[in-house]
Amino acid sequence: MWRLKNKILPVICLVLFVLITQNTFAQSKKDLENKKKKLLKEIRLTNKLLKETRKNKELSVDELLKLKSKINSRSNLIAAMNSEMRLVNKEISNSKHNISNLETELAHLKKEYAKIIYYAFKHRSSYDKMMFIFASKDINQAYKRLKYIQQYSEYRKSQANEIVKTQATLEAKINDLTQTNEEKTILVSMEEQEKQNLAIEKAEQENIVQKLQGKEQELKKQLKKKEAAKRKMQKAIQRIIEEEIRKAREAAKKSGKTSKGFPMTPEALKLSNSFASNKGKLPWPVKQGVITAQFGKHPHPVLAGIVINNNGIDISTTKGSTSRAIFNGVVSSVAIIPGEGKVVMVRHGEYLSVYSYMSEVFVSKGDKIDIKQDLGVLINEAGKSKTQVHLEIWKGMTKLNPKYWIFRK
Known part of the structure; x- marks a missing residue:
């Protein structure tokens, strides 16, 4: 009986390991699937934006930037597929190893169980069992032998059930392996298609760069x-920032306080801390869009030697879209700057968010703004579909990089 227990324990551990490993893989695959869905959605949106841009037959840097964004999304999609x-x-490798171990352990389990069945068959008569009990030296020994017979019978039934369960786990794992192999075949085909799309887009990018270099x-x-x-x-x-700091310091001085940096009221400090705690979780300044120009210094996409x-950051979106606030705050300024359109600046305690390229604004200086509140209509440049x-x-x-503050899609 103890030999049988020693055989069963590894099987139970192996089954538990298989289940835990399976859950871990399922979670990781789910994360990758979600990432792939988001990237495909981003690629579809970029295709839509490119279609709008190409209504203007003349090539532009904007078209090139959108194409580069799509290439970046496509490359990330292929990387996600490679990870998957x-x-x-x-x-597949772990499943094959687990199946092999389960088959080996199950064979041993069945072999040991066969010995139990054979022993039970040889001593199946009630007479043999009664003689075993009556041959006891005393009442205590007789009681122990009776309990042994009862426990042995129950143990034999439980081990039969364990074999059935282990067999079911093995069959399920074999079915899972078959399904995983089918998934792999589909994934290989999809990845190959995406690589072909990427090659076409890179060739298109090179062609646009060459043509733009002539301009x-x-x-x-x-x-x-x-x-x-x-x-x-x-x-x-x-x-504006210098003026706000000057006014804040004057107000602090009148109240008998001295402060370096940007003095804030308790309400402004609370707002500032709330803004900071939401880094990486702030909404985008448009309902949908793709980043086409990153923060900081970068080589010009066409002109060699120019940084x-x-x-x-610049976020391309669809025609007729509105710009919206990324957090609660107060409008510090609304200005018109040639080349940037109408600009709205919103104060969030020590932080300031700035929104440009609007043809019409819905807010005024001093207005209290709620998160995701529309600020104005974005410019659609005539003849450029941009x-x-x-x-x-x-x-x-x-200056901070907005990419690290807004929600990462």
Whole structure:
């Protein structure tokens, strides 16, 4: 009996391991599936934006940026598929190993159980059992022998049930393996298709770059205007921040307080801390969109040797879209800056969010703003089929990367 127990314990442990491993794989695969769905949704949106852009027959840097965004999403999709493939291969390998172990242990279990059945068959008569009990030296021994016979019978039944359960687990695992192999076949086909799409898009990107390089002087002229508009907006933001800091310090001084940096009321401090605690969870400034220009310094996508510096991020969206607030706050300023359209600045305690490229605004200076509240209609540049919002986030006089503050899709 003890030999049989020693055989059963490894089987139980193995079954538990299989179930735990299966749950871990299922969770990881689910995460990858969700990531793939989000990337495919992003690619579909970018295709829609490109279709709008290509209504204008003239090639533009905006079209190139959207295509680069789609290529980036496609590359991430293929990377996710590769991760899923490695996970599936590992799952197949583990399943084969577990099945082999289960088959071996089950064979041993059946062999030992056969010995029990054979022993029970040889001593199946009630007379033999009674003689075994009556041959006891005393009442205590007779009682122990009676309990042994009862427990042995129950144990034999429980082990038969355990064999049936183990056999069912084995069959289920074999079915899972078959299904996983089918999933792998589909995944290989999908990955190959995405690689072909990526190759086509990269060739298209190279073709657009070559054609745009023939318009170097025009692109430099556009860049010069854009840089001039950017400098005007940065100066306007700095003036507003400096003025707000000056007023806050004067108010603090009148109340008998001295403070460096940006003095805040308890309400403003609470708002500032709440904004900071939501880093990475803030809503996007548009309902749907793709990031087409990143924060910081980057080489120009066409002009060799030229580095552009972006104080925020640019998010392309669909025609007629509105810009919305990423958090509760108070409107610090509404300005018109040539090249940037109408600009709305919203104060969130020590933080400031800036929204550009609007043709119409719905708010005024001093208005209290709720999270996701519409701020204005985004410009749709005539002849360019281009609609985007430019988002900046400042803390004091320091520019922050909005990508790390808004929700990561």
